[in-house]
Amino acid sequence: MVVLEELYRIKQQEFTEKLKEQSDPHIVYVTDLTSCSHKRVLRRNYPLLSFRFEPQMILGDLVHLGLESTLTSIKHEGGRWVAEVEVNQEYEVEGELYRLKGRADLVYYKDEKPSVVVEIKTSRDLPENKPLEHHILQLQVYMNILGASRGFLVYVTPERLVEFPIEKSSIDIETLLRETVEDARRPRYEWECRYCPYSRLCPYSLNTRKQR
């Protein structure tokens, strides 16, 4: 049990360190822009409910760490990979300032300018053999903020290791932010309620199946 206990302690500590920030009404994460706006409300009201310690999450963390450290160790002429590139921008909505925060998994810098953004996704499967809409939107947010012209979504599943190139398109980050802070997209996608940790507490849940 030594490894599990250490791992649990680390995850708990990371969670505790983020708790204050997660309850701050003026902080919005990039992932908030691409998911149900009411999840953010419930996360702020019931912060402890979002703590998870599950194999799927640990596997995802390890895949991220492995790919990030492998790519950042490669030396290129005139370019380099950087992992966990921070995004931290301020926006104004109705006279209130909000800070948009996030981390792009991998960014390739060519001549010290962001050129390619990569988001890594792990899942059990990829049923339709195409990238998921909210992942594309998340990548677009990073590409737009960082000014990178190319993007890739890399999926790692037990059966597949596949990357999808994504064309950069201009997106309206201020509208996404407004929808989020005004809680106007609940949910953003119908399927979200089936996987939502707050669905039992949520008055807008579309998950009407009997829950055990």
Ligand code: SF4
């Ligand atoms: S149950 Fe659905 S509407 Fe409610 S917070 Fe979760 S995803 Fe959003």
